[in-house]
Amino acid sequence: MGSTQLTGRVIYKGDLGYEEAIKNWNPYVDTFPLVFVFAQNARDVSNGIKWARENDVPLRVRSGRHALDKNLSVVKGGLVIDVSDMNKVTIDKRKGLATVQTGILVGPLVKELALNGFMAPFGDSPTVGIGGITMGGGFGVVSRSIGLISDNLRGLEMVDAKGRIVTANAHHNEDLFWASRGGGGGNFGYNTEYTFRVPRAPETATVFNIVWPWDQLESVFRTWQRWAPFVDERLGCYLEIYSKINGLCRVNGIFLGTKTEAVRLLEPLTTTGTPTQVDIQSLFYLDAINYLDPPQPIPEQSSQSVKFSSVWSLDLWSEEPISIMKNYLEEATGTEANFFFENWGGQIRRIPKDKTAFYWREPLFYSEWNASWNQPKDEARNLASVEKVRQQLQPFVKGSYVNVPDQNIKNFGEEYYASNFERLRRVKAKYDPENFFCFPQSIPPAP
Template identity: 65%
Template sequence: MPSRTGLTGKVIFQGEPGYEEARKNWNPYVDTFPLVFVFAQRTYDIQNAILWARKHDVPIRFRSGRHALDKSLSEVKGGIVIDVSDMKRIKVYDKKGIALVETGNNVGPLVKTLASQGFMAPFGDSPTVGVGGITMGGGIGLLQRSIGLISDNLVGLQMVDANGRIVTADHQRNSDLLWASRGGGGGNFGINTHYVYKLHRAPKEATVYKITWPWNQLEEVFKTWQKWAPDVDRRLGSILEIFSRRNGLLQSTGLFLGSKRELEQLLKPLKSTGTPTEIFVKTFTYLGAVNYLIPSQPIPGRSDDNKKFSSNWAPHLLPEEAIRIMRRFLEVSPGMSSNFFFLNSGGALNQPQPNETAFYWRNSKFYLEWNASWNSPFEEQINLALVEKTRKRLLPFVEGSYVNVPDQNIKDFGAAYYGTNFERLKQVKAMYDPNNVFHFPQSIPPA
């Protein structure tokens, strides 16, 4: 075994106290047995870890929030995991309208910190996700129609490259790296230490809603939602979730940057569909709305189930056959947390041209993802096959896939995640990591 000489920060080798806790991720499906964890306290620790790994020919993984959704992405058997979760500095530059945020921050605490100071930043549906990874892959969420993706609001970053050098990227310096970092996927070019985000003034108040229906009304509810959500007022982000039949939950939630009176009007098509069992509409302070939508959870968090995900973008409304495919999945999947998740597109998300940033999928009506969950190892293969079968059946009706919800069954992953931007991403990779030191399943190869 290589010695720890040269490693700094909090270092935990396999077999040492704290190792078992260190290797636990949000999704138990991705857990494995790395050789060593380095919990970096500062940039210097990351530099040393990279140089140590190269000296000892040990594979490297970058971890921020432990939310990688497929295997060998933020952990690798026998490798080094450089974990930045102790690096949580946030500095708001009020007059400049930017924030410097270290990559160990989690979405929930970051968004709430900024909201408490009168700013809003895009966020996803889980507070325990690390900003280190979600930012690089795009970062979808309820504010994407109002202020864009998380990556659309990225205006600078600092990265440690494969030689341990510090690289700064913004619109003036290394702008090709900034372009690639706005949707090109985490861990491809180096290990990021901090991001600089453009901030937006938060409204004093925002309105949230939640509507629940009987599960057997899923077809009627979905058809109404998919016609209504993509073209509704761009201040409204809307989620629709349909869980497995065994679970029985069918609900839509959303965030509106406006008044309750306005939102009640906008919601009329949804409220008049089927027979809702609950309709909740309430105006909060902006911080109160964020707290309602992403309540605080223990970090890093841990799911009770193993999960396998896949995802697509819908450029058109889904026909009856696609809805039947979705229903079959939800009827067959035994997991309580198996579900289909939909998020409306349009507005600021679809304004940039597909090649303006590395994030390509700018012409969708909505985003969809699904996951199968299981507890018993005997159920694993059944659920993996179910997710893959559903992906193949949906292919005629959808396009692309979301790199932050990776699926290693996708063979032509470059086109699926990045569309026609893949070739330029390979060129950027060749500039910053020509020897492909940062490689993992479905990583970008150097041109």
């Protein structure tokens, strides 16, 4: 036994609160750690790292409980350092900077910033933790206007593999700062604080939600892909097509401009097929955020287990990938199974691929899909269905998104990071040469 004591809110297996602590958004990843440390500050994180090292116990870090694959933010029989109690936000209005502890969730952060007249790139799920999403890139419907979450990162505080508290920014530990903008969470150390550039929010924005009958999905997709990557970059949107048994096909998003302009820009969509709903509204910016990301209970646990995979599309989809998508959604048995797309371009594309660790600047759009199930007996079939689609789409797409990890991807370094992978391995070798922060698909140190 080592000399370090665990500090913070410590919950062992069998303690009051353990049953609540083991719940994650995706029941598919649930397991039984030995102990949780709900850190209150960087010192608690440091003590947790030292304790795990001294006692030879596997270690993970968790921010928003939103891991999408197994053994990434929780580990059986190990120590999980959970930073969700660390959720303070300090805004420097004069400098346009926000200093944010890494346990805050995206929804509350974006809303607090909006209340103060600022904006942040936000994801499609308000319950994701800022800790993990930032490290992998992080994007949302305003990213075409202001870049990725990681593009707006200006500095961070991190606890390294030896338990030392270090900082990184453009002038100090620059290699670590580079790697932290797209290099994936938990690889180099456990982050405790971020400083973001936060642009001024417009007073109003236009939000929209357009719904079609499910069987019009092919014509809707064709119109969307020819339009969305090339439309005014102040417009960001999602296209979601759920399984046939769910029956939802919709586009929603935000335009940082007037309703009149939005109506004109959206015309290619509103005149495709026979929409059952067309809702276009100009709202105060805070109300626009609430429209797109209504408050959800936190931490909400999905009733269904979910398996995801993702790809980048550098070309428009031909008939074949469209039919792969449609067949998958026709056969999917879970109501939550879907294909999700987001338009790319604008500010995202202006940053060179090697300027940060986030490589995928060139795509026209992003795509992910998932399968969902309630019964353990259905797990294997659903996992196989997601992987089958990934294999079928390979000729038409590139790479994958590290924040939607998929352990079926064997050459994950190339798929997630492309030509930035070797440089990430060198940074890993410098800051964690013993590979103490090791988990499925973690970055291995360069030899």
